[in-house]
Amino acid sequence: MTRALEVDSHDTATATTGAARTDEGGSVDEVFSYRELARLDEALTMSSRETGLRFTLYVGELRKPTRTHAEELHARSGPDASDAVLIAVSPGQRVVEVVTGAGAGRRLPDRACALAVLSMTSSFANGDLVGGVVNGLRQLSDQAGHPASLRH
Amino acid sequence: MNVAEALLVFAGIPLAIVVVLALLTLKPGANRRPRYKPGQAWDHAPIWYEPHPAHAPAAGHGGETHAIGSSVYGERHGSDAAATHAVSAGQPHSGGGSTAHAARPAGPLGGARGTW
Numbered sequence: 393m394t395r396a397l398e399v400d401s402h403d404t405a406t407a408t409t410g411a412a413r414t415d416e417g418g419s420v421d422e423v424f425s426y427r428e429l430a431r432l433d434e435a436l437t438m439s440s441r442e443t444g445l446r447f448t449l450y451v452g453e454l455r456k457p458t459r460t461h462a463e464e465l466h467a468r469s470g471p472d473a474s475d476a477v478l479i480a481v482s483p484g485q486r487v488v489e490v491v492t493g494a495g496a497g498r499r500l501p502d503r504a505c506a507l508a509v510l511s512m513t514s515s516f517a518n519g520d521l522v523g524g525v526v527n528g529l530r531q532l533s534d535q536a537g538h539p540a541s542l543r544h
Numbered sequence: 545m546n547v548a549e550a551l552l553v554f555a556g557i558p559l560a561i562v563v564v565l566a567l568l569t570l571k572p573g574a575n576r577r578p579r580y581k582p583g584q585a586w587d588h589a590p591i592w593y594e595p596h597p598a599h600a601p602a603a604g605h606g607g608e609t610h611a612i613g614s615s616v617y618g619e620r621h622g623s624d625a626a627a628t629h630a631v632s633a634g635q636p637h638s639g640g641g642s643t644a645h646a647a648r649p650a651g652p653l654g655g656a657r658g659t660w
Binding site for chain 1: 577579580581582583585586587588589590591592593594595596651652653654655656657658659660
C-alpha cells in the first residue's frame with residue numbers, strides 16, 4: 393500500500409482508512425439548498441414531536457409498483473413501524489405515497505392522508521417540492537393532534 | 545459633435561445601460577440550483593430524511609433516565625439508537641438493523657397515493 397495520501401480530503405483519511413462522511417459523494421445540499429433543508433428538518437421534527445408519530449420523508453426513485461416499494465421502505469423506517477408515517481416522493485415518476493402504520497393509521501385515517509396528498513400534489517405540480525412537503529406535514533400533524541401521553 | 549462623439553452617446557451609453565441591467569438580472573441567479581419542473585427527470589440518488597430524536601440520550605446517564613418528558617419514544621439502545629441518528633442516504637442498507645425493525649409488524653398499512 394504505497395499509494396499517495398489523498399490531499400483533497402478534509403480530514404484524517406489515509407490510503408487505508410475510510411473517507412469522512414463529508415467526503416463521500418456529492419455535497420449535502422446537492423438536491424435541496426440549506427434553507428430548504430432547514431425547513432424540511434423543522435417540519436419533520438416538529439410534526440413528530442407534536443404528534444408522537446414518526447414522520448420520515450423519502451425523496452427518490454420508487455420501484456414499480458410504487459405502493460409496494462413504499463410499504464417496504466415504511467417497514468424499515470424506524471424501530472416502531474406501527475407509529476411511523478412515511479412520505480415517499482418520486483419527482484421523476486410524479487408519484488407521492490403516504491404510508492401509515494397501524495398505530496398511526498388510527499389517528500390518520502386514509503381520508504386525511506388523501507387530503508394532505510392533494511395539497512402536496514398541487515404544490516408539486518407548481519414545482520415547489522419543499523413547500524408541498526411542509527404543507528402536507530402540517531396537515532397531517534394537525535389531523536393527528538397530540539397523543540394522550542402528551543396532553544396536560 | 546463629430547462621429548466619434550455621436551457613436552459614444554448614441555451607441556455607447558445605451559449599450560452600457562443594457563450591460564448593467566443584464567448583469568443585475570443574471571448575477572443573482574448564477575449560482576442557483578436548477579428548480580424542479582414537473583416532468584423533468586430526477587437523477588439524484590434517493591435520500592431519506594428523518595426527524596431528530598425527541599431528546600438525544602444524555603451522556604453519563606447510561607440511558608436509564610425515566611423522568612417525565614425525557615423522551616416521547618423512550619430511549620433506544622444499540623443499533624436502534626444509531627438508527628435514529630443516522631440519516632440514511634442512498635439505498636437503505638438491508639442488513640444489520642433492518643432485521644430488528646422487521647421483527648415488529650406494522651399491522652394493516654394505510655395511507656394515500658397521489659400523482660401530479
